[in-house]
Amino acid sequence: MATDHIPDRPSWRCRSCGNPWPCAPARHHLAARLDKAALATHMWAQLDDAFGDQPTGPPAEMFDRFIRWTH
Ligand SMILES: [Zn+2]
Structure with missing residues (x-):
């Protein structure tokens, strides 16, 4: 089920x-x-949460991962 593919926090890896x-x-x-x-x-809201959990993540990489694919 695609609905099982949800983020495990604070790692932001898929639980499935x-x-x-x-x-x-x-x-x-x-x-x-x-x-x-x-x-x-x-996805902007998710990215905001991810930055809160992992403030050291490279912003450009996080942007690609969370936002770029939505366009
Ligand atoms: Zn997954």
Whole structure:
């Protein structure tokens, strides 16, 4: 189930497949469930949470991982 592909915090790895979240199934599920604007808003909120958990993560890398794929 794609709904099992949720982030484990504070590691932000997928609880189901262990890949950095959002993994491919999670992206697919989110894109199917939300329109583009809602998806971008949702992922910005996730990114904000991830920065709160991992303030040392490289911002450019985090942006690519959370936001760039939504465009
Ligand atoms: Zn996954």
